[in-house]
Amino acid sequence: MDQDSAVRELAEDPSSRKRFLKAVGGTGAAAALSVIVAACGGSDKKKTTSTAAAPGPGGAKPDFTNDVDIVNYALTLEYLETQFYNDVINSGVIKDPKVGSLAKEIAAAEQQHVDALTAAVKQLGGTPAAKPKASFQSVIDGGPKMILETAATVENLGAAAYLGQAGNIKSKQILGAALAIHSVEARHAAAINALVGRGFGGGDQLTGSLPDGAFARPMKKADVLKAVAPFLTA
Amino acid sequence: MKTENLAVPELAAVEIHGMTRGAFLARGTLAAGAAYGLGAVSPFVSNALAASGDVDIVNFALTLEYLESAFYTAAASKVPGMSSDLKALVKEIRDNEGEHVDALTAAVKQLGGKPAAIPKVDFGGAFDSPESFLKLANVFEDTGVSAYNGAAPGISSVQVLAEAGAIVQVEARHAALIRLQRGQTPAPNAFDMTLKADEVLAAVKPFIKG
Numbered sequence: 001m002d003q004d005s006a007v008r009e010l011a012e013d014p015s016s017r018k019r020f021l022k023a024v025g026g027t028g029a030a031a032a033l034s035v036i037v038a039a040c041g042g043s044d045k046k047k048t049t050s051t052a053a054a055p056g057p058g059g060a061k062p063d064f065t066n067d068v069d070i071v072n073y074a075l076t077l078e079y080l081e082t083q084f085y086n087d088v089i090n091s092g093v094i095k096d097p098k099v100g101s102l103a104k105e106i107a108a109a110e111q112q113h114v115d116a117l118t119a120a121v122k123q124l125g126g127t128p129a130a131k132p133k134a135s136f137q138s139v140i141d142g143g144p145k146m147i148l149e150t151a152a153t154v155e156n157l158g159a160a161a162y163l164g165q166a167g168n169i170k171s172k173q174i175l176g177a178a179l180a181i182h183s184v185e186a187r188h189a190a191a192i193n194a195l196v197g198r199g200f201g202g203g204d205q206l207t208g209s210l211p212d213g214a215f216a217r218p219m220k221k222a223d224v225l226k227a228v229a230p231f232l233t234a
Numbered sequence: 235m236k237t238e239n240l241a242v243p244e245l246a247a248v249e250i251h252g253m254t255r256g257a258f259l260a261r262g263t264l265a266a267g268a269a270y271g272l273g274a275v276s277p278f279v280s281n282a283l284a285a286s287g288d289v290d291i292v293n294f295a296l297t298l299e300y301l302e303s304a305f306y307t308a309a310a311s312k313v314p315g316m317s318s319d320l321k322a323l324v325k326e327i328r329d330n331e332g333e334h335v336d337a338l339t340a341a342v343k344q345l346g347g348k349p350a351a352i353p354k355v356d357f358g359g360a361f362d363s364p365e366s367f368l369k370l371a372n373v374f375e376d377t378g379v380s381a382y383n384g385a386a387p388g389i390s391s392v393q394v395l396a397e398a399g400a401i402v403q404v405e406a407r408h409a410a411l412i413r414l415q416r417g418q419t420p421a422p423n424a425f426d427m428t429l430k431a432d433e434v435l436a437a438v439k440p441f442i443k444g
Contacts, residue, residue, distance in 0.1 A: 105419060112424035159403055166399045172387040179383045180425040182399070183406035190407035191420035200326040200411070209411055210326060214333035216403035218396070 062168045063221040068126030070165050071174060073221065074181070075117040077158055079131045080228055082110040084139075084154060088147055091140045099148070099195065106151075106188050113181050120177060133234035148196045155189035156211060157219065157227055164218035186216070288394050289347030291385050294431060295398065296338040296350045298381055301438055302374055303331040304355045309371070312361035320364060320415055327408050334401050341394060354443045368416045375409035377429065377437045378402075384428035 064070045085107035094100045121128040139150045162182035169175040193209035200210050306328035316324065342349045360370040382402035389395045410420035429437070 102419075105421070109421060109424035116425070163399050163403055166386075167392045167396055176383070176387045176428060177425075179386055179399070179402070180428065183379045183383060183402055183426040184421050184424060186403040186406035187410035187413075187421035187426075190410040191414060194411060194414060200323055210330065210404060210407050212400075212404070214330040214404055215337070215397075215400040216407075217400070 063165065064168050067169055067171050067174050068121055068124050070169055070178075071117050071120050071124065072126065072129040073165070074162065074178065075114065075121065076129050076132055077161055077224070077228070078110055078113040078117060078181075079129075080134055080231060081154055081158060082107060082114055083131075083134055084136050084151070084231075085110060087136045088140060088151075093140055093147065094144055096144070099144070102191065102195070103151075109184060109188070113184075116177065116181075120174060124171075124174070132232060134231045135233045136231060145196070148192060152189065152192045152196050152198065153227075155185055155192055157224060159185040159189050160217060160219035161221075161224045163216055164220050164224070166218075288389055288391050289342055289345050291389055291398075292338050292341050292345065292394060293347065293350040294385060294434075295382065295401070296335065296342065297353055298378055298434070298438065299331055299334040299338055300350070300352050301355060301441065302378065303328065303335050304353075305357060305360075305371070305374060305441075306331055308357065309361055309367050313364055313367045314362075316364050316367075320368075323411055323415065327412075330404055330408070334404075337397060337401070341397060345391070345394070355441055356443045357441055365416075368412060371412045372409070372416060372418070373437070375405060375412050377434060378405045379409055380427050380429040381431075381434040383426055384430055384434070 085103050088094060089103055089107060094103060118128045139146055162178055162185060169178060190209040198208045200208060306324055310324050310328055339349045360366050379402060382398055386395060386398045389398060413420045
């Protein structure tokens with residue numbers, strides 16, 4: 001399984017992210033990343049031999065060893081998605097009413113994910129992660145096409161991020177809730193991919209409405225965090 | 235449109251049972267979950283197959299994939315008047331479902347079980363028009379997503395869980411694309427509902443003949 005392909009694709013994508021990454025210039029991204037890693041519980045401390053570890057090459061170390069950290073990781077990603085759609089809607093850049101109503105629908109869904117995951121962290125006895133400081137202004141300034149390309153990237157990333165943690169979740173309730181969100185992120189991803197004219201098939205991660213063919217590929221935390229780092233401003 | 239050639243009463247029941255009721259359940263329980271914490275969501279996050287072993291769960295999924303595979307294989311050659319986009323989508327989904335069948339068959343064998351038999355299917359008048367085809371495809375895809383989501387928490391093997399997750403994400407993408415072809419919203423709920431095994435079987439039973 002090529003866990004790095006998504007990040008590589010992001011780096012190589014000539015149409016959107018590359019320009020965006022250049023625009024942002026990576027300033028502050030490293031510092032912001034350390035903040036988000038801390039928010040996600042930074043799983044270095046704990047050990048590895050859980051039977052619920054995600055399958056990986058050579059039994060790789062799981063990204064997380066407790067459910068609170070996993071749910072806070074998901075919560076952080078959902079906060080970013082929610083802000084992205086709200087910023088886009090508020091910018092007024094999207095003129096196509098069909099796209100606008102889809103964006104509103106998705107924004108509302110992401111907010112519900114934030115609410116449910118916040119409740120889940122509390123239910124587990126943890127402290128919900130703070131809303132990360134982020135800016136999507138460079139994307140919005142890039143116009144509708146860049147916004148949709150970024151939305152596609154974000155949704156595919158979200159789906160892959162949930163899939164990457166399914167095997168690490170210990171609580172069946174949390175797993176069930178995560179799955180109920182995971183498949184909605186996948187629906188968003190497919191719909192937006194189709195909207196930006198990406199075809200059905202495709203062998204490369206994040207490309208096409210069915211980018212991985214018959215079996216979706218997961219992403220590990222490190223790759224997901226690298227991909228969202230350019231949006232973080234803290 | 236010849237939707238009256240569909241197994242209409244059954245299909246109506248499916249939609250009421252699987253979708254409308256499910257959507258209601260999902261909204262109600264998740265709202266409760268947000269307000270009262272996750273404990274309130276537990277009836278929603280069903281342990282549909284918790285008492286079964288992985289072989290039973292994978293065979294359950296295999297039967298659904300056989301059904302979908304047969305459905306899209308027939309649709310590719312039978313549905314008249316499909317747009318080129320829809321034709322391409324149908325072929326893509328058909329191929330995906332075939333790969334799911336192969337993977338799940340291998341998984342059952344690897345678990346030491348006997349793969350479920352290929353079900354005999356009858357889709358009534360579903361292939362009479364793109365509209366009737368898409369309507370039933372929508373039911374199958376949404377039901378498939380809910381079936382996997384309901385069954386997955388009961389899976390013991392991390393490998394089987396990973397495989398189920400990789401498949402359900404693709405089923406969800408199918409569901410979104412089929413819905414878009416129908417002019418429907420791709421993601422009708424913020425949380426995809428889960429269905430228990432008996433609810434899934436009730437939904438697909440009208441199309442399985444022996």
